[in-house]
Amino acid sequence: MKIMLQTDKIKFSYNQEEILKGIDLQIKSGSFIGIIGPNASGKSTLLKNMSKTLQVDSGTVYLNHKLLNDYSSLELARKMAVVPQNTEVSFNFNVYDIIMMGRHPYQKRWSGISKNDKKIVNEVMEVTDTFKLRSKLIKELSGGERQRVIIARALAQKPNVLLLDEPTSSLDINYQAEIYDLLNYLNQKWDLTIITVSHDLNLTAQYCEQLILLNEGEIFASGSAEEVLTEENIREVYKAEVLIKSNPLSDKPFITLIPEVNKFKKKKEKKEFKIHIIAGGGTAKKFIYKLDNLGYRLSIGVLNIGDADWQVARELGVEIVEAPPFIDISDNEIKRNKELIEKSDLIILSDLPFGHGNIANLEVLLDYANKPKILFSNLNIEKRDYIKGKAEKIWNKLLEEDDNIVLLNDKSQLISEIKKLEN
Amino acid sequence: MIENKKNILIFLTAVLFSVILIFLALFIGSTPIEPADILDYIFNNSENISTSTAIIIGEIRLPRIILAFIVGAGLAVAGAVFQAIIRNPMVDPYIIGISAGAGTGVMLALFLGIEIVVFNLNSLPVFAFLGAVLTVFIVYQLAKVGNKLPVLTFLLAGVAVSFILNSMMSFLMVLRTENLQQLVYWLMGSLAGSAWKDVRMILPYFLAALAVILFYLKDLNILLLGEESAVHLGLNVEKTKVILLGAASLLTASVVAVSGSIGFIGLVVPHMARIIIGPDHRRLIPLTALIGASFLLLADTAARTIMAPMELPVGIITAFAGGPYFIYLLRNKSKDIW
Numbered sequence: 001m002k003i004m005l006q007t008d009k010i011k012f013s014y015n016q017e018e019i020l021k022g023i024d025l026q027i028k029s030g031s032f033i034g035i036i037g038p039n040a041s042g043k044s045t046l047l048k049n050m051s052k053t054l055q056v057d058s059g060t061v062y063l064n065h066k067l068l069n070d071y072s073s074l075e076l077a078r079k080m081a082v083v084p085q086n087t088e089v090s091f092n093f094n095v096y097d098i099i100m101m102g103r104h105p106y107q108k109r110w111s112g113i114s115k116n117d118k119k120i121v122n123e124v125m126e127v128t129d130t131f132k133l134r135s136k137l138i139k140e141l142s143g144g145e146r147q148r149v150i151i152a153r154a155l156a157q158k159p160n161v162l163l164l165d166e167p168t169s170s171l172d173i174n175y176q177a178e179i180y181d182l183l184n185y186l187n188q189k190w191d192l193t194i195i196t197v198s199h200d201l202n203l204t205a206q207y208c209e210q211l212i213l214l215n216e217g218e219i220f221a222s223g224s225a226e227e228v229l230t231e232e233n234i235r236e237v238y239k240a241e242v243l244i245k246s247n248p249l250s251d252k253p254f255i256t257l258i259p260e261v262n263k264f265k266k267k268k269e270k271k272e273f274k275i276h277i278i279a280g281g282g283t284a285k286k287f288i289y290k291l292d293n294l295g296y297r298l299s300i301g302v303l304n305i306g307d308a309d310w311q312v313a314r315e316l317g318v319e320i321v322e323a324p325p326f327i328d329i330s331d332n333e334i335k336r337n338k339e340l341i342e343k344s345d346l347i348i349l350s351d352l353p354f355g356h357g358n359i360a361n362l363e364v365l366l367d368y369a370n371k372p373k374i375l376f377s378n379l380n381i382e383k384r385d386y387i388k389g390k391a392e393k394i395w396n397k398l399l400e401e402d403d404n405i406v407l408l409n410d411k412s413q414l415i416s417e418i419k420k421l422e423n
Numbered sequence: 424m425i426e427n428k429k430n431i432l433i434f435l436t437a438v439l440f441s442v443i444l445i446f447l448a449l450f451i452g453s454t455p456i457e458p459a460d461i462l463d464y465i466f467n468n469s470e471n472i473s474t475s476t477a478i479i480i481g482e483i484r485l486p487r488i489i490l491a492f493i494v495g496a497g498l499a500v501a502g503a504v505f506q507a508i509i510r511n512p513m514v515d516p517y518i519i520g521i522s523a524g525a526g527t528g529v530m531l532a533l534f535l536g537i538e539i540v541v542f543n544l545n546s547l548p549v550f551a552f553l554g555a556v557l558t559v560f561i562v563y564q565l566a567k568v569g570n571k572l573p574v575l576t577f578l579l580a581g582v583a584v585s586f587i588l589n590s591m592m593s594f595l596m597v598l599r600t601e602n603l604q605q606l607v608y609w610l611m612g613s614l615a616g617s618a619w620k621d622v623r624m625i626l627p628y629f630l631a632a633l634a635v636i637l638f639y640l641k642d643l644n645i646l647l648l649g650e651e652s653a654v655h656l657g658l659n660v661e662k663t664k665v666i667l668l669g670a671a672s673l674l675t676a677s678v679v680a681v682s683g684s685i686g687f688i689g690l691v692v693p694h695m696a697r698i699i700i701g702p703d704h705r706r707l708i709p710l711t712a713l714i715g716a717s718f719l720l721l722a723d724t725a726a727r728t729i730m731a732p733m734e735l736p737v738g739i740i741t742a743f744a745g746g747p748y749f750i751y752l753l754r755n756k757s758k759d760i761w
Contacts, residue, residue, distance in 0.1 A: 053651060092702055093701070104641070104656045105657035154655075
């Protein structure tokens, strides 16, 4: 494979602060690269060094095996196009004129617009879907439309490499996908080498074939999205706890920030109060985070392996009684569940549905009439009963015999109810 | 194509308007002259009319009209160029002190009694040019915050430098008490007493500066995209900026050398032209020149006729028109006024 762009130990300082500490990169022709990293990791600076917007302090950049500094500005503009971060145009050119300016590196001072210029501009308007905007004024466009126009102008330069600095940072989510879809198309069909800087990890993970993770001016990791976006890497570089799942549509990693955990991690002290949760089907995942965060000692069971609540509980390190999915809970599991319940100060039963597989989770409550319980009653038990009234019967018996039950209609009151019981 | 036809129509209208204004200005004046005599002068080479009438038309009114045309066009074009380079529609050679710088250069030359003429090239515009370029440089350096050039600091720096330069001019004027009224008028911006020699003095500089600007029209458009984008489109931004700043300063300097500081034309006219024809400098600059010329000719004709036989400095009239406009622009978001 041909190398399109290569950097060799490039360093760059600004105000005596070293922003880039020796970056070595080899970017193959036709690749789609995402440069990611936290703020001030040097990703925009790297892009600017690669595009000669900033001059490297030491090290070298090669474009097409030729030193970047050996290109004249016009020559470079024919090989490389850049979409800068701020693309706001504050004056009223129309879209066609703006895109035609992309032909500047090919036009002589006095020559008018050639047939070839027109052809290329029409071509790029078509691929960026800006043809219908051509006589509109640039200020009338939405953010996404404007970004497409700026990309069209860059394409009119007929470059081999397209560099983009945060191309979607100011766009709504629908436009973000639109822009990346376009880049993907250009990469695939036009064989354009694309390098984009972004702070959106998920978007770059979906689209870029290779990611380069920068941290404090150095390459921390590079490779496929799966290789780069690991929980350890993110923890190290971003100081954040995340959950990485696979996007079911693309099979690419998808990052979720674990809320609040990060913020309060240091302060968090475990309380003595123990809560056992009976849930399933994702009915508890929202409040597990909260309770864990407030420092309650949690246990949960019996959960099927792979269940949404199971995933969350496992991620937070909550003690789980787990069972294989699709079969009834076994006696052994019930026994372990009971052990946890006995140690707990409070039982919470979420608004989970009941079937053959998990009815034992409800039955077990009959054995602990003395334990305080919070039962979610926002959903009627009839609607959650998939075993012809059996669950309803147990539920009603529970309500009759047990005086230690708090019925919770409003889920948002959970924490205050727990606090009451705690005291 | 429709766009092109529209533009041709706009230019035809502007040219027609200028021609009508020139005729009008020839006919109007403190000494009443029969229109028939004027037509006679133009078409029959003045054989049948009296010498005094011929002098009024040929030596007083005509050079003044031509000069108003050149000065108006020069100031307006300089304004448009400065606005594009600084990327700020509030900029005008008068407001940011370039006119004052040129004026101080001229004053200094007059005070020291330096006036050299080499091959018909007078040194006064050269002094004005040096004053103007020095002022641009100082204001630019004063206003720069890091790598950025904020609008407000730029305007403030310009105003502050203008104050200092104006007081220097006043000081020089007090020291040189002869011709005081003439100098006061010049300071306020006036075309009174202009003659062919003034036209001859500034024309070479004016044409040279204009030629450079016309050569760089496309680059002006690209500069408007922002310096970073311009670099990526293959423009040598620093070089282009220096050349264009130099040309616009020379343009300002050449006209200030004869007319003093006539304000606000460089602010108002490019903006009017932009509304009519859009921001593309290949069309904007020619139209700005035509409108600027007509505007000053109109203002100057008013200046010499409103209180005839007394003359008002034309700078007073342009400031009356331009000051409120400047306030309007300040009140508007700068985004909406390009």
